[in-house]
Amino acid sequence: MKRGSKVAKKYKVEIPAAALKETDFDPGDDLSLSVSHKQFVIRSAKVTDLIPQINIGFYTVPALLMMVIFFVYSRSLGVNQVALTGEDYSIANAGTLLGTISGIVIFVIAAIWTKVNQTGPTKELYWRNLPTIVIACGLILAFSFSAAFWLLGRLFMDASFDIYTSTVMIFMILAVVNYVMINLAMTLTTSIITNLLTIMIIGGMLFAMLTNSSRDWWKHNFSFLGTAEDSANFQFNVTLIFSGALMLTLVDYLFVNLQKNFKGRRILILRWLLYALSACIASIGLFPNDPQFHILHDRISMWLVYIILILIVALRWILPRVTKQFLTLSYTLGVVMGVEYIVFKLTDYLSLTAFELLEFGLAFSWLLLLLQNIENLANFGHNLFIVTVKDDSKK
Template sequence: MQKFEFEVPDDVARRLTNETVEVELQPDELVMRSQAATKLVPVIKIWWYLLPAVLLGSLIFAQQLATGVEQIPLLGRGNSIGNMVTVLGSLCSWVIFIGAFIAQKRHHQAGARQFTWRMFIPVAIAVGIVLMVTEFTIFWTIDQMFVGAQFDIYTSIILITVCFAIMNYMMINLGLTISPAIMINLMTIMMLGGVVLSMLTNGNRDWWRHNFSYLGTQRSGAAWQFNLTLILTGLLMMALTDYLFVNLRHRFPTKGVLLTRMLMYFEATCLMGVGLFPNNDRFHWLHDQIAMWLVYGLLLIIIVIRWSMPMLGHQFIHLSDAIGGVMAIEYIGFQYIHYLSLTAFELLSFGLALAWILVFFQNLESLIDPLPASFMTHLKPVPITEFNQTSNE
């Protein structure tokens, strides 16, 4: 066997651990991979997701036979394929996700080990809501294409069982591979999906003539979806802030980091407050005040971030300045020039704020978990005698 040695930079050497690595030689590259990394690829046994799906599908089949049902509609009130998959399937796969997450957390395995136990509840709630909203949106969209579609009981049960199995597999995979990056994506899906779903199902095509907050009022047919989206997004945002800044504190124990953390908590609280106090007659004044605090808080973070967290780099600071400048210009255009309508102002502010928060969280994650190192080196063959002599010493 031929021995080789190569040099690595000091910062890379500090990140290396004394463990066995897997080496893969490809036509144009040499890949060295830690054995711990290969364990992150989940091995999901078929009975983990198929057995619960078959059992639940069998129970539904027996219940439908007992009631004498012959045809099951695709979507609608009562017993429909969409409702059963959305409610029963989501509940079943959500429980499976919780089991997989807890098992990984207890054994300090995979991505679950990165989360604290106090993050478990908001993570579980967020995953459950995202799952239900996704399933409802999918079946609502399919129903718009196949209006009035219905199937016989045998075809329906097969479709339901297949949907159950797919959902179970996805939730097991999520529970075994969950990470802060995935949680950031979930927050994005929850926010955008909930808002878009509220727009589609509110029952008033002219909602945009009022304001963005109209979607959360009693006059909207989708008020609970909109308000719940804001509340849960704020909760998840607070959980992500807690995780990221707790880990960041060990590397950068400065007052600026603590100040930014408190401001992000304030933003998450305001976001939840906008959903808790909708723009109805009863809470109109309070809703408007919280919404303005949300905007002012974000602008304050953008202003102080250059001094409180300079480690984020000039590129992110310049991006923050650009977003803050656009938000200030659109505020002037709405408030003083009256160029923008209230709905346009709120939608633009919502999009810019969401974009900034996502980029901010991604930059924080990169500070905690550095990017893969890339460097130039030279492989040098080591004679067997010299290698053995070095090992003996």
């Protein structure tokens, strides 16, 4: 070795046996280590091991069956030219119906298969959680199809295709949807459920705003989207109902693991407050702001606000190992929400719709951060393990 050259230091990380059992790795396997955002990520050295291996027949065969159904039914109606979008028979309507049905069935089969065979994160899922997740995925599929075809209808107005081209398009759409749903079932985790909750609430509400019959809905209030006066009230209310149910599922999923590591009355209080919050979200959709439910709707909305304020104030005592940064952020958001309420009540600066949207945005953002903190605590000691980095050059 040349004089002046430096010997590269080596460090050793000892992996607990319990952690190794949670993987498919064996002692002596080659693993790759990468550094991402100042964190070590250890994974298989084979790129193919990082991607769920899905047999091509699992998603193409169901798509072929649905394609045949579409072709035969179109022929029975004597249809030779199919419109891209429209209220009558169209690729949009057929794709939405067949895609949603096919996607849900494929997702259920894949989720049950992975859970029974203990081959993916779905093994951590409880059977009681599956129905809500399936319904949420179905609604997200239906909303996604509707939004995508709504946009395509605006871009390609009056477009139509012959029966053979339309059939091929239906096959391609269904094959992609089936693949996505199988992949989702094989990689389903609490983080993905949180993402589904976010997509469902934001996507459902945006879709209701885009498709409602009254362009002046914002002059009334945010809850107007759920009333009988608006044509999009069904989408808006269903979004809230199943968002509340999905959040209930997520809280149930998280707290079973959380209570293995942290016990006591404080955890129970936090859990039941989040259950109550989920119930309020669902109840706002269940009891829209129509005349017969107006008083109940307003009271439930206020209960939701009170529960969030109680959570923020009591966070220091009911959330284990809460960080100073999260406490500071929570109190800051609580103060901002309080100031907005005072400004709305005492001045005409904020309209009712603007006030509701701002409060919803702040509350929902904080709720996602809270769920993320709970998820990290729930994984600690279950999917997270303490390791020590040792200097291997000193022998």
